[in-house]
Amino acid sequence: MDGPAIASEMAGLSAAPSRDFSARITIQVVLPPSATADDKRVAPLEVSMSSSSASLSAGISLLLGVAALLMPDSRPEVKTAATAPDKAAHGPFKTSALRIDLSKAMKVNLPATSRDFEAASFGTPDGKSGWVLRLPGGRPIATPAYADGMLFVGGGYGSHEFYALDSETGRVIWKLQTGDDGPTAAVVADGMVAFNTESCTLVVVEERRGRVIWQEWLGDPLMSQPAIDKGVLFMAHPAATGRPTKPLEFHPRPASPRGSHRLLAAELSTGRHIWEQEISGDVITAPVVSDGTVYFTTFNGTSYALDAGDGSVVWVKVNAATSAPVIANGQLYETRKTLAGKETVEGLARVDTKDGNARDRELIAKSKAEYLNQGSGGGVALSSAAVHALDSSVGFSAAPSSAKLAEANNAVGVNSVVGAWAFQGSRAAVSKGQILNAQGNYINSVRAADGRQTWQAEVVGLPGTAGGQVFSPPAVGRDYLYLAGADGHLVSVRQSNGGIGFSYALKAPMAFQPVLAKGNVYAGTSDGRLICLKTGNQDADGWYAWGGNAQHNKIQ
Numbered sequence: 001m002d003g004p005a006i007a008s009e010m011a012g013l014s015a016a017p018s019r020d021f022s023a024r025i026t027i028q029v030v031l032p033p034s035a036t037a038d039d040k041r042v043a044p045l046e047v048s049m050s051s052s053s054a055s056l057s058a059g060i061s062l063l064l065g066v067a068a069l070l071m072p073d074s075r076p077e078v079k080t081a082a083t084a085p086d087k088a089a090h091g092p093f094k095t096s097a098l099r100i101d102l103s104k105a106m107k108v109n110l111p112a113t114s115r116d117f118e119a120a121s122f123g124t125p126d127g128k129s130g131w132v133l134r135l136p137g138g139r140p141i142a143t144p145a146y147a148d149g150m151l152f153v154g155g156g157y158g159s160h161e162f163y164a165l166d167s168e169t170g171r172v173i174w175k176l177q178t179g180d181d182g183p184t185a186a187v188v189a190d191g192m193v194a195f196n197t198e199s200c201t202l203v204v205v206e207e208r209r210g211r212v213i214w215q216e217w218l219g220d221p222l223m224s225q226p227a228i229d230k231g232v233l234f235m236a237h238p239a240a241t242g243r244p245t246k247p248l249e250f251h252p253r254p255a256s257p258r259g260s261h262r263l264l265a266a267e268l269s270t271g272r273h274i275w276e277q278e279i280s281g282d283v284i285t286a287p288v289v290s291d292g293t294v295y296f297t298t299f300n301g302t303s304y305a306l307d308a309g310d311g312s313v314v315w316v317k318v319n320a321a322t323s324a325p326v327i328a329n330g331q332l333y334e335t336r337k338t339l340a341g342k343e344t345v346e347g348l349a350r351v352d353t354k355d356g357n358a359r360d361r362e363l364i365a366k367s368k369a370e371y372l373n374q375g376s377g378g379g380v381a382l383s384s385a386a387v388h389a390l391d392s393s394v395g396f397s398a399a400p401s402s403a404k405l406a407e408a409n410n411a412v413g414v415n416s417v418v419g420a421w422a423f424q425g426s427r428a429a430v431s432k433g434q435i436l437n438a439q440g441n442y443i444n445s446v447r448a449a450d451g452r453q454t455w456q457a458e459v460v461g462l463p464g465t466a467g468g469q470v471f472s473p474p475a476v477g478r479d480y481l482y483l484a485g486a487d488g489h490l491v492s493v494r495q496s497n498g499g500i501g502f503s504y505a506l507k508a509p510m511a512f513q514p515v516l517a518k519g520n521v522y523a524g525t526s527d528g529r530l531i532c533l534k535t536g537n538q539d540a541d542g543w544y545a546w547g548g549n550a551q552h553n554k555i556q
Helices: 003-014 053-070 384-393 405-412 417-422
Strands: 023-027 045-049 098-101 120-123 129-134 145-147 150-154 161-166 172-177 187-189 192-196 201-206 212-217 227-229 232-238 261-267 273-279 288-290 293-297 302-307 313-318 326-328 331-340 343-352 364-368 429-431 434-439 442-447 453-460 480-484 489-494 500-505 515-517 520-524 529-534
Touching: 145 187, 145 515, 150 192, 187 227, 201 232, 227 288, 261 293, 273 302, 288 326, 326 429, 331 434, 343 434, 364 434, 364 442, 364 453, 384 417, 405 417, 434 480
Parallel strands: 098 453
Antiparallel strands: 023 045, 120 129, 129 529, 145 150, 150 161, 161 172, 187 192, 192 201, 201 212, 227 232, 232 261, 261 273, 288 293, 293 302, 302 313, 326 331, 331 343, 343 364, 429 434, 434 442, 442 453, 480 489, 489 500, 515 520, 520 529
């Protein structure tokens, strides 16, 4: 029982009508796993109270005082979230009531893998198990997709391979050799798996056997991933492809006239083009589909809403957006950047889906965002040396003009093709009426209905966490968030109050959002490994792709 709960119950008791009685109340103090031997010698406390109101008051005071003394101090695994303020939290550098100290994470030594595709088992100090699988090449691995007991994952930026793996054992079920390099995260729908390569092809294959159903070269580079909804695939690509023009069913009015890129809607089963829309740049991470509308953010900070059926414009806003949106109950939630004096800050915006207008005068849960400054890399979990080596390995000693990296650098700090390929920003999720995101070195929970911040946890315990991007966007279970970090941490956080479920230091940097399926957490590393953590808890389920589903818009 925590302090606020005790106070509430005691207040109710003191307000009861006066009567003659005597009572003995016992307090059992529940201690965290990290309690000392001295702590554990504390016995249950008993307090006798008579009908005297003075004695009752004294007993209550004693109970509350003892409870306060015995509650753990700043240990993140048991600390209760702060009560929501009366107003939305607009201050840029608000002191956090909660702390997640990564220096106290359990150390897990992942086994060295002697051969590619040979899963090696590991255990955690608290009794969980898992396996790690090395893919050829040692390249950054994007978010896998899950369906029907299989994981679908590319071999990483620069690879020419795409795999289907058994989700329980890591065994290779089938392998596809791609015509060009850099498979993105995949989506699965209707027995088909869709993904694209960075250079420069959209591919749709059979889920069970990996047979190619159709593929199309769309232009170089492709820095986002596709989305699928109701048998239609949506994908961004450069406008100047050099390929023959295909017939379109619809010809919508341009969203961004003479834009450098296009958003394509194609029939999933055949590749038939339905419509293409002119847009201002490549899409951050992926298009998002909800209730017949396609929403997305481009790398120059422009937000779009298009009719999914014919591509017609619902609205377009140039608003310094910094992540893909998430949509729930007629509202859109995205992160945006602004300035607080000379400091770059990032925060959440609540937006009406009908007109694209923000519902709040200021951004919510703002925090310092040095990772969005020009030349910073956008907070992607790749070193500058790795970025240079990876881009050079695919022929990008200098990025092509079609990548428009000058605009991306200005908007989100991304100045490389691999950086844009891996960039996900502080993208939010929605669960149980809460907007939840990992933003810089903070994890936020904000009420969707009114923008009030319910809790905020500051991530500490690592050099340089302040002003940096610690985690990729969270995967969302029923009760917990699951976060993978640039410094190799895998953490679960309770959605209700920011308390820690588990915290592991794996020494395996992870750049992409993890996936949750059947009690397992799956995460790709920046050095070419796929990790499976078997939590033993069915909370880790239902988040089967980047963004949760093929629409990239899973709402819990």
